[in-house]
Amino acid sequence: MTTSITTFADLAATDQLLVVADFDGTLADLVPDPYAVPVNTDSLAALARLAGLPGTTVTILSGRHVDGLTQVCALRTPVNLVGSHGAESASGSLPLTQDMRAHLAHIENSLTRILAAHPKAELEVKPYQRVAHVAKVAEEDPEAARNILERVAEIDHGGAHITYGKNIVEFSAAEFTKGTWLAAERERVGATRTLFIGDDATDENGFRVLADHDLGVKVGEGATAASVRVADTTEVARVLTDLADARTAHTGIPAETPARFRAVAASFTAEVLRVHDWDAQTPCSEWTARDLVAHLATWYPANLRNAGVDLGLRTDARENPAEAWTELVSATQALLDDPERSGAQFTAGPDEGQTVEQATRGFFIPDVFMHTWDLGRSQGHDVRLDEEFAARNLAGLESLGERLRESGQFGPAHPVPEDARADVRLMAHIGRDPEFGLRG
Incomplete structure (x- = not known):
C-alpha cells in the first residue's frame, strides 16, 4: 500500500469532494449469481x-454495464451510475466503432468455444467487453476454474485491454479503465479531494491515479496501491456512514431552497433505502412507513395545484412507496431548480399569496426533515437529524406556543433531558416518543 497524509477528516472538510465506489465486492457482497447480490443498504x-x-x-463506478448496474443498485440521481469501467453512463457512452465490434465478435466466438464444455461457466456480453465468469465452477472445483481461466487467457486478443479479476477474465474493446475515468472526472468536477473505494484488480487502476491529497480504500486482501484497507463490505458501510456524518456536520443544511431540499430529501432517501418493512408502525400513531411516504407524496403535489403547478406524478405511493418517493424528489427538485416555475404564486389554499419556493421552504422541507426521523425510527434506526437545522425548527415551533396543538396535527410534548440532542427535543416537542423504535 502507498502512504497517504490524507485523513477522513480532511475529506469531510474539503471544498469539492468526489466520492467514487466500486459496486461488486464493495457495496455488495460477491456471490455466484450477479443479479442476486446482497447489497449493503447502509x-x-x-x-x-x-x-x-x-x-x-x-x-458508483462499476465494471457492470449500466443497465445491469441499475438492476441491482437502487441509487439514482443525484448519485451517478457509471458502467463498463467508465465507458458508459446514463448521460452518454463511448462510440462503438466497426473495429471494436469486430474485436468483440472474435473474443466472443473464442470464449464460446472454450466455455461450451463447462455448463456452469458463463459468458457475459457487455457493450464494450466480453467476460468469462467461473465463480460457479470454482464453488465445486477450484482447480477446474483455474484451468478454464488459463485457457481463456491464451486467447489472441490483439493487444487489446485484458483484465484479470476474481474468477473472471475480461476483454475490452475500449481503452477506458477506472483510472482513466477517475482522472478525467476529478478534473471535470474540480475535486479538491477524492475518495475511491474498491476491491478488485480493476480498481487498482483507480488507486494508482490518486494524488497524495486523495484517499484510496482497498476492500479485502491482496496487494494494492490504496493507502487504507478495510476487511469487508460491512466496514465499507462504516467508513461511508462516518464520512456522511462528518461531511453533513461540516456543510450543514444549505440556505438556498433548491440546495436545502436536495440535502433534506437525500436524508429521507437514505432511510427509504434502509426500509425492511413498509408496514411497520411509525411514531405517527395512525401511519405505517408506507402511509408516511403516501402522505408526503399526496399533500404537497395537491397543494401545488393551487399555484397552477402539476408535478405529473404517476406512481401509487401505497403500492410502491420507494419508487413514488424517487419520482416525487425528482419532480420537486426540477421544480425548485426552475426559477420561473418555483416563482409561481398560490392563488388559493393556506399558502395563498406565497410563491412555490416560499411555501416549499416553509412547510414541505421541514415536513420531510421531521418525517425522516419518523421513517428511520419505524425501522429501529436511531436517526440523527442535522443539529442546527433541528434547533431552528424547534425554536420556530416553540414560538407558536399552544397554537401548535390547536391544529390537531401534533400530540402533547414528551419530556426529555435538558442535554438531549436538538433533533430529539424537536421530535419530543411535536409529540413523538423519544424512545420509539429503540426499545428492546
Whole structure:
C-alpha cells in the first residue's frame, strides 16, 4: 500500500469532494449469481446522504454495464451510475466503432468455444467487453476454474485491454479503465479531494491515479496501491456512514431552497433505502412507513395545484412507496431548480399569496426533515437529524406556543433531558416518543 497524509477528516472538510465506489465486492457482497447480490443498504444510504450535500459528487463506478448496474443498485440521481469501467453512463457512452465490434465478435466466438464444455461457466456480453465468469465452477472445483481461466487467457486478443479479476477474465474493446475515468472526472468536477473505494484488480487502476491529497480504500486482501484497507463490505458501510456524518456536520443544511431540499430529501432517501418493512408502525400513531411516504407524496403535489403547478406524478405511493418517493424528489427538485416555475404564486389554499419556493421552504422541507426521523425510527434506526437545522425548527415551533396543538396535527410534548440532542427535543416537542423504535 502507498502512504497517504490524507485523513477522513480532511475529506469531510474539503471544498469539492468526489466520492467514487466500486459496486461488486464493495457495496455488495460477491456471490455466484450477479443479479442476486446482497447489497449493503447502509452503504447506499450513506452515499445518498453524501450526494445531497453541497460540493459533493458521488459516483458508483462499476465494471457492470449500466443497465445491469441499475438492476441491482437502487441509487439514482443525484448519485451517478457509471458502467463498463467508465465507458458508459446514463448521460452518454463511448462510440462503438466497426473495429471494436469486430474485436468483440472474435473474443466472443473464442470464449464460446472454450466455455461450451463447462455448463456452469458463463459468458457475459457487455457493450464494450466480453467476460468469462467461473465463480460457479470454482464453488465445486477450484482447480477446474483455474484451468478454464488459463485457457481463456491464451486467447489472441490483439493487444487489446485484458483484465484479470476474481474468477473472471475480461476483454475490452475500449481503452477506458477506472483510472482513466477517475482522472478525467476529478478534473471535470474540480475535486479538491477524492475518495475511491474498491476491491478488485480493476480498481487498482483507480488507486494508482490518486494524488497524495486523495484517499484510496482497498476492500479485502491482496496487494494494492490504496493507502487504507478495510476487511469487508460491512466496514465499507462504516467508513461511508462516518464520512456522511462528518461531511453533513461540516456543510450543514444549505440556505438556498433548491440546495436545502436536495440535502433534506437525500436524508429521507437514505432511510427509504434502509426500509425492511413498509408496514411497520411509525411514531405517527395512525401511519405505517408506507402511509408516511403516501402522505408526503399526496399533500404537497395537491397543494401545488393551487399555484397552477402539476408535478405529473404517476406512481401509487401505497403500492410502491420507494419508487413514488424517487419520482416525487425528482419532480420537486426540477421544480425548485426552475426559477420561473418555483416563482409561481398560490392563488388559493393556506399558502395563498406565497410563491412555490416560499411555501416549499416553509412547510414541505421541514415536513420531510421531521418525517425522516419518523421513517428511520419505524425501522429501529436511531436517526440523527442535522443539529442546527433541528434547533431552528424547534425554536420556530416553540414560538407558536399552544397554537401548535390547536391544529390537531401534533400530540402533547414528551419530556426529555435538558442535554438531549436538538433533533430529539424537536421530535419530543411535536409529540413523538423519544424512545420509539429503540426499545428492546
